[in-house]
Every structure is written in C-alpha cells, then in structure tokens.
Amino acid sequence: MRFNSLISASALLMAALAVTSGAAAGASSSHPTIDQDREVLFQVSTIDALLLAVYDGVLSVGVLKEKGDFGIGTFDKLEGEMILLDGICYQVKEDGFAYVVSDDLTTPFASVTFFDHDETVLIEEAANLTELVGILEASLPSKNVFYAIRIDGTFPYVRTRSVPAQERPYPLLVDVTANQTVFEFENASGTIVGFWTPQFAAGINVPGSHLHFITDDRKAGGHILDLRVDGVEVALDVTASILMALPAEGDFFDLDLTGDLSGYLEKVEK
C-alpha cells in the first residue's frame, strides 16, 4: 500500500476561495466562488430517506443535468444505479448493462456537480476498496469538505451491484440490497465516479467514499462493492459548498428521520 500525493497548491488555493474571497480583504462587492454553480455539490433528498424507502422520483434527469455533468444516484422506484459522466446520464439496470436515460426519468436521490480537476492523488496499489479509501483519505487536504472523485483507468478487478425497480409497499433499502444482483469485471477499462463526504454529513449523504463504475464503452457498470487497483490517478474536485434540495411532499414529508441508520448504511454499501 503505497501512494504519492500530487496536490497542486494553486488548485487548492482556488478551491479555498469558496467562502473567503473578498471577505478576508473586506471587499464586499466581490462574489465568492459559491455563486458559481460549478463549485456546488447539488444533492436531491438524503441518504437516510433512501434507506427508509423513499423511492419515488422527485426531480428529473433534465433538471439534474443543469446542476452538474458528473455524479451518482438512483432512479424512480430505485430502478438501477445512476452514473452521470461527461454530461451523459446512464442507468445500470438489474442486468448489469448501462443505458443512456431520457431527461424525463426522475430520481429520488442523487449527488451531482460540475467536475473540475483540482487535485491528483496517485495510488500505486490497493488490494481492495477499504485500502483504496484509506489511501485516499490520508491524502485529503481536509476531512471537512466534499470531494468529487473521478478515476479513469484499467482495473484488475471491480465488483458492482444493481437493484430492480421496486413496487409499493416499498421495502427498506437494506432488504432490497439483500437480493441485489452482483457483477464482476476483470481487467476492465472504465471510469469510477463518486464522492467523498465528511462525517458530519452522516444522515444526509454517505460518509466517506461512495463510488459507482462504468466501462469505457459505457455499456456496463454499477455501484462498487469492491475493487483492486494498480497504478491509478485519482482526480479530485474540491467542493466546499452543498445545495441540498429536499422533497417537500410525498413519503419524505412524514418520515421519522431522527434515528441513527449507520448500521443499515453499512449493510447496503456491501
């Protein structure tokens, strides 16, 4: 387990403008970077609502694509895994294949941003997902902001999953994933798409790393359960602002979201 961190000081400084530009110098007329949609992580609903079976789509892919060109999520009725990459939205269905989706399809939970490559972390080797995430976290400049993660490469091994559309009464996510379909890729060229979320946003999104995968031909992929990497460059987009849009009707409205669902979350991520 070895790594080199190639953090670009200038890129980091640019990212650090988020809420400090102007303010520090007392120049109130200059706008902070947060006014620019590109530097905002846009999120629909919360991970805990998804864990508690709020699966009805509330925002269309068309609107989502106005908020970012890069991201992950799921679709109406929990049908499959979302990968938004280079502005194209893919749905990895129960069969493991990726389909380009229409702008009319809706999502109950997704995170997107406009990906701007701020930093690079070189990972020479990681035997599994836990090791990859460990190396990555050790090289993050701060554990208190969000990062979009993009890894292009050829991966010795990737294991993914997807889930079928659900019907009412919706089962809990932990029960759906108990019957997930699992796919394995060997020496697969493709792209890993996801986010790193600070611990203080637990309940809102997945603390730590949440990664999806899609092959180079954009024909297959899914939610990453495990992987092995060998000499990859991790591209990070430092994102210090988050815009969370909550469903203001439907199942979400009456849900009891006061509990600690981290136990459920750990199960569904595996």
Place this chain on the structure above:
Amino acid sequence: MRFNSLISASALLMAALAVTSGAAAGASSSHPTIDQDREVLFQVSTIDALLLAVYDGVLSVGVLKEKGDFGIGTFDKLEGEMILLDGICYQVKEDGFAYVVSDDLTTPFASVTFFDHDETVLIEEAANLTELVGILEASLPSKNVFYAIRIDGTFPYVRTRSVPAQERPYPLLVDVTANQTVFEFENASGTIVGFWTPQFAAGINVPGSHLHFITDDRKAGGHILDLRVDGVEVALDVTASILMALPAEGDFFDLDLTGDLSGYLEKVEK
C-alpha cells in the same frame, strides 16, 4: 398551552414545489423552485465549527445580504448576535444595544433566506421558550424541512444574551457563553427572527428552534434565552432547500468535526 394552526393549504402546496415541480409531470424543461434563491436557506459554515471556536469571519455581510433579507448569526471574532431583518443587518453587541453594521463586516456563521410568509401558527399562550417551541413543533407540517420563523408582537418577557469579541487563542463557545451578558425585556414590542432545523441536520445547524430578538425601534435585542408570549402569530417560511457554504481555509480546514457536540450546544443555547 393552547394553539390554533392556520396552515394555508395553497401556501404549503407552493412550498412543496421545491423538488417536485416539473419532475412529477415529466416536464424536464420546467425548473424547480430551488432555482430561485428566495426558497433556499443559505448557511455559512456549521454550528459545530462555531462550538469548536472557528470565529474568524469568512463571508461579508454584503455578500450575505445577496442571499437573504432575513436571518441570524454572529460576526468576526464572535462579536455579538446578528439579526438580519427586512434586509437590514444588526449587531447586538455586549452592551445589549443593536447597531446597523457595514457591508464589510464578516461572519463566521450565519443562516439567511428571503422571507416569504407561507404559513401562520397562532399561539395563545406560552409560559416559556420550551413551551413555545413545543406548540410550534406540534403544528409543523413536516419535521424534515427547514422553516424560517418570524414573530412580530409585544412580548410580556424576553431574556436575551450577547457575547464580546474574542481574541486568539479562541476559547470554546461553551466557555464564552459561561460569561455572557444577559438582558431582560418586559412588555417589549419587537420581532423574533430565527429558524427551525430538522434533527438530521444536527452538527450542521441548531436542531429545533434558534431564535434572536430585536425591539421595534431596532435599538436592542440578542440571542433569546427565554421568553413568555401571549397571543402571537408565528409566521413561517417553509424552506426545503439549504445551501451550505463551508470555509475552505483557516481553522475550519483541520478541525476534528467527527464528535457529538450536542452537550455543548445545549449549554450555549441557555
């Protein structure tokens, strides 16, 4: 302890458009209400960072006022209590008096929005802050979204506090408030300004109600520690989206924000 809830169905429906407009009908070209700044709660930093003594201002009042005309917070070096009301930003200093602040002054923590009156809750009587909040919470249509709270009236009793500017090395907020200055108002005409935050946003903002007060002549006020009300109308702005802008440099960056600070928070609110 009696109350009547005057929730306007049409107002609520408008608020519920947050992430459902267009999407439900599959009309991807229509924008959800979240595109409108008015329906977004804009927040600088997190309450846990403030509890852990991140007091340096990172965003100017000038920029903050572009994000809302209504809100609360504090100022650079934790100097006093912020009340943003009808677009004017006041600083209640250690002496209990309210001063209109310049746009150059910065804030380390604040929450603002453009106040649009969506709902009204009538409260006939509440003997203290706990009772007021209990009545209010019982009449919220959902405990999973944010509400801006405005109460104009004459209050039999209000107890507030403020704190002086701090110097490095900054003490924890719980130690600062142990020496807070307390003010009492009797039969005071004025406005209560604040927010109700869902439990799942603990760590990010103050779960439940967080209220500040300013008198009608806008000359005095502070962070509300307790109060008694008698026949007030609570005006609520239902806010389903939140834009959280994190400091991307300074003390915030290296802070350990993984702990549960709810014990600290309870002390500083009193």
